[in-house]
Every structure is written in C-alpha cells, then in structure tokens.
Amino acid sequence: MLALPLAGAFAPLASAAQPTPAAVPPLALAPAAHRPGASSSTMLAATRAGRRLVAVGERGTILLSDDDGATFRQADGVPVSSTLTGVSFVDDREGWAVGHAGVVLHSQDGGRSWSLQRSDLGHDQPLLAVHFFDARRGVAVGLWSLVIATRDGGRSWQTVTLPAPQGAAKSDLNLYGLFAGPGGEVYACAEQGRLLRSADVGLTWQVLQTGYRGSLWTGAVLGDGTLLVGGLRGTLLRSADAGASWKTVSSTAKSSITGIAQAADGRVIASALDGVVLTSRDAQAFDATQSDDRVAYTAVVMGAAGKPVLMSRNGPKALP
Secondary structure (H helix, E strand, O other): OOOOHHHOOOHHHOOOOOOOOOEOOOOOOOOOOOOOOHHHOOEEEEEEEOOEEEEEEHHHOEEEEOOOOOOOEEOOOOOOOOOEEEEEEOOOOOEEEEEHHHOEEEEOOOOOOOEEEEOOOOEOOOEEEEEEOOOOOEEEEEOOOOEEEEOOOOOOOEEOOOOOOOOOOOOOOOEEEEEEOOOOOEEEEEOOOEEEEEOOOOOOOEEEEOOOOOOEEEEEEOOOOOEEEEEHHHOEEEEOOOOOOOEEOEEOOOOOEEEEEEOOOOOEEEEEOOOEEEEEOOOOEEEEEEOOOOOOEEEEEEOOOOOEEEEEOOOOEEOO
16 A cells, blocks of 8 residues: 555565554644645545446545546545545445554545544554445454454444464554455555455454565455565566465566456556556456556556546546
8 A cells, every 4th residue: 555655654565564653742633724736636535336446545635536536526524634545435425444543434425525434643553455345344444553443334333353373462454455355354464475364354364475576466266266465676476276276377567456346357456656557358467557747556446437547646547
C-alpha cells in the first residue's frame, strides 16, 4: 500500500517494524474541507459501492464517481482531515473508510456523508486497510501488527493479537493491505514476504511464507482461485494451492506494485509506482506500459462497466 509513503511517512520502506506504537501528544480531529482541485488530490484506495466508485486519500478527501471514473466529485460531511488509506463497501449504500489517527469512518448513503466510529489520537498507529464481510462483521489492519475486528458494524472494535514468530515474544509486522476470497477468507499483506490468512472473519490468523524477503503491499484472489500478491521492486508472486507454495511471476517492470484487480473478461491489471500499469491474460506473465508523466499509481479498481480506474498522486484516472 502507498498509504504512508505518499502522505509523507513512508512506512513500507522502513527497514524493520517498530516494536510498539509511539505515544504522541493528543491531536484534535477537524472536518475535511471542501476545496477546488480536490479531484487532483493524492488518492490511496478505491472500491465500488454498487455502480458508484468511492476513493479515499489525503486530507480526508473522499471522491465519488457515478460515471465509471470519467468525473469525480467530493463527498459531503467527512468528519476528519487526516489521511484516509482504505475503504470497503458491502453494498451500494453502506461502507467504511480507515486511515491515520486510527480513524474508522462509516457511511450509510453510498459515500456521500460519513460519521466517525473510532479514533486513536494518543498513538501514531495508522490503519492502512479495511474489509467488511457484511454489514456487521469487518476487520482493519495497520502498523505494528495492529488488527482490529468488529461484529456490530463498527460501533465497537476489539484488538486481535497476531501469532508471534518462532523465538519472538510477539508479532511486529507492519500490515499494508487486505483482500478477500469468495469463501469468506481474508488475507493481509505484510513485511518480510509474509501473507496472513484468516478463515474466521479476522479473529485468528495463520502466517503464510511466500519465500520473498521484501514487503508485500497488495493482492487478489483471482477467478480460478489463484492467489496473486505484489510488492517492492515489481515483485509479483502467485500460488495455485492456497498459499502452500509460490512462484515468481514474470514482469518487465521493476516499479513497486500497489494494486491488483481482475476484469470480467479475465484480464489482470496491476498498478505500480512510476506511472506503470501491468496487464496479463493468465497472471503468469505481465506486460508493462508507462505514462509519460510517470506519476505514482497507488491503487486500481474495476468500474461497473469493466474498465480499470487508477488512483494516483494526481487523482483518479480512468483507462480505456
């Protein structure tokens, strides 16, 4: 995930996770401002709410599109101006967004307006990704092994303790992204080439070793059940056996992978830094193209009509 890097605190490039979140002076939350040029803001994550696209990013900016990414408008009533890093909707109306200051926001009108459900102003421990399985059950992850889960639609959250590596007192992984499979399982992308899997809606987790040593930022479960994950320096790994073994995917790009999505026709599209977009028909080899401006792409989402829409440092961009 590019949540922290592009916001000025690039945690994914840290050499090691800090053992505990650092205490910081109490902060005050202020509502996001409506401003000219909001659609050109740095956007860090996006999802679908029915046919609508909902994107989140810097300064509490939330953008909405009802024309498959051709145009975006700013949401009303966002109660925080902290950077937002993840978003998840369960239908065309109800969704959640997370971000810095440990905030969790909730929308019941397709992203037009939002209420604050959670914040943690006493620690510098951002939430970086969120996934809701239904209107009641959800999970969010962040820095320093932060995992929180809810069973009441976000009104209350419980902290989940991850399994400690062998020989260690506790887990100290930064968790950068979440993606889900069709069977209700959810995966968390982490440092040290690790992928965490939960089969009980985020209450307990199993660590999958990919054999890679760097950070993984994003992933997807493809239509045939293949697991595909991406991370630093253009790394793409795939598993056809539920994570038991992994193979390196061929790619012509060396830019870090920030998002993966699959189109209805089976094409797989990956966003990357340096204006790179990778495409594949079989997820076994990818071809890369690069934009002239080399703007950093931070995420990719499929529009309702099946076209990919990229998030970037300069706002959303729909692809042909």
